[in-house]
Amino acid sequence: MRIYSHPACTRHDPGPGHAERPLRLVAVTEALREHFPALEWEEAPRASRGQLLRVHDDALLSLVLDTPVDGPMPLDPDTVLAPGSAEAALRAAGAGIAAVDAVMHGESLRVFCAVRPPGHHATSSAAMGFCLFNNIAVAAAHACDKHGLNRVAVVDFDVHHGNGTQAIFDTDPRVMYLSSHQMPLYPDTGYANERGVGNIVNAPLPPGSGSEVFRRTWQEQLLPALESFRPQLLFVSAGFDAHKRDPLAQIELETEDYTWLTQQLVATARRHGGGRVVSMLEGGYDLGALRECSVAHVGALLEGLD
Numbered sequence: 324m325r326i327y328s329h330p331a332c333t334r335h336d337p338g339p340g341h342a343e344r345p346l347r348l349v350a351v352t353e354a355l356r357e358h359f360p361a362l363e364w365e366e367a368p369r370a371s372r373g374q375l376l377r378v379h380d381d382a383l384l385s386l387v388l389d390t391p392v393d394g395p396m397p398l399d400p401d402t403v404l405a406p407g408s409a410e411a412a413l414r415a416a417g418a419g420i421a422a423v424d425a426v427m428h429g430e431s432l433r434v435f436c437a438v439r440p441p442g443h444h445a446t447s448s449a450a451m452g453f454c455l456f457n458n459i460a461v462a463a464a465h466a467c468d469k470h471g472l473n474r475v476a477v478v479d480f481d482v483h484h485g486n487g488t489q490a491i492f493d494t495d496p497r498v499m500y501l502s503s504h505q506m507p508l509y510p511d512t513g514y515a516n517e518r519g520v521g522n523i524v525n526a527p528l529p530p531g532s533g534s535e536v537f538r539r540t541w542q543e544q545l546l547p548a549l550e551s552f553r554p555q556l557l558f559v560s561a562g563f564d565a566h567k568r569d570p571l572a573q574i575e576l577e578t579e580d581y582t583w584l585t586q587q588l589v590a591t592a593r594r595h596g597g598g599r600v601v602s603m604l605e606g607g608y609d610l611g612a613l614r615e616c617s618v619a620h621v622g623a624l625l626e627g628l629d
Contacts, residue, residue: 324625325431327418328352329367332438334407338395341403342571342608343453348439351604354614355437355621362621363431367418367438369410370461374420377464378457378491380448387412387455402450408440412455415440419462419603426556426599427470433589433624435561436603437617443485443560443605444510452483452510459560459603460491463498466556473497476554478545478588479504480581481562481605482572484513484525488560493519499552501545503528503537505565505572524548530573534580537565546587553595557588562605563616569609578615585623593627600624 333345355362375384388409390396396404415438422434442459444452459477466472477492479485479502489512492498499522504513506527513525526540549557563581565574592600602624607613 335411337403370416563607
């Protein structure tokens with residue numbers, strides 16, 4: 324199994340007190356190196372403008388990549404452009420591109436991209452919700468356009484709905500988007516009646532749902548829909564902010580829930596996509612929980628690879 328990351332991803336600094344801080348990635352990479360010393364680490368390349376333009380407008384690329392900044396510059400109340408942001412965003416999106424190429428060329432069956440800033444809130448035209456580019460959407464579009472896949476799935480268990488990913492693909496039947504998320508909560512999208520062209524499956528959960536409701540929702544709603552789609556390649560928006568210790572939400576999950584769900588996803592990938600999974604870090608804002616959940620998730624991705 325391969326991990327893609329890059330030191331530049333720690334140099335995107337939204338400023339003091341911001342939840343999406345560089346220490347998040349430090350916590351993840353340190354935990355993975357400690358628990359899985361045999362993992363293969365690769366440096367994430369930069370995404371090209373052409374690769375980004377598959378899902379983003381040129382105006383957004385110009386804003387993120389060409390704006391001169393000498394300190395944190397708010398793009399909205401949550402999202403900041405800083406001196407290191409452009410390089411971090413290019414590497415974060417490039418990690419997903421490289422991961423897709425690695426699994427499609429048979430170099431690594433499963434890949435985890437330990438990158439930031441996260442991506443699933445970024446729309447075609449707007450950076451938002453801590454996200455500059457939609458890393459997983461860039462990767463999924465690459466899988467379809469470069470590798471000719473016509474059934475790829477993006478599974479999103481971040482506690483916040485991935486409005487950007489949904490909006491980018493809601494008219495593209497090649498890509499299924501499935502999400503569990505807390506509601507009410509930012510960004511107030513992801514209602515069950517949002518179906519796209521039949522390729523969107525949302526399962527909003529009330530605060531305090533806990534492990535039982537979370538697992539039952541996946542078992543009865545989301546996993547059967549994923550199974551019916553028969554994805555040739557499975558992407559995971561791996562946000563760990565539904566954990567009970569996370570300060571930004573109240574789903575109240577346990578670390579073991581991420582092990583369980585990842586095992587279910589790997590089993591689906593084995594049945595339909597040769598076991599291929601590309602996972603990308605999204606949210607998670609309690610550093611201790613983030614460490615634990617990243618280890619649980621990657622540990623489950625590793626199962627059966629010996």
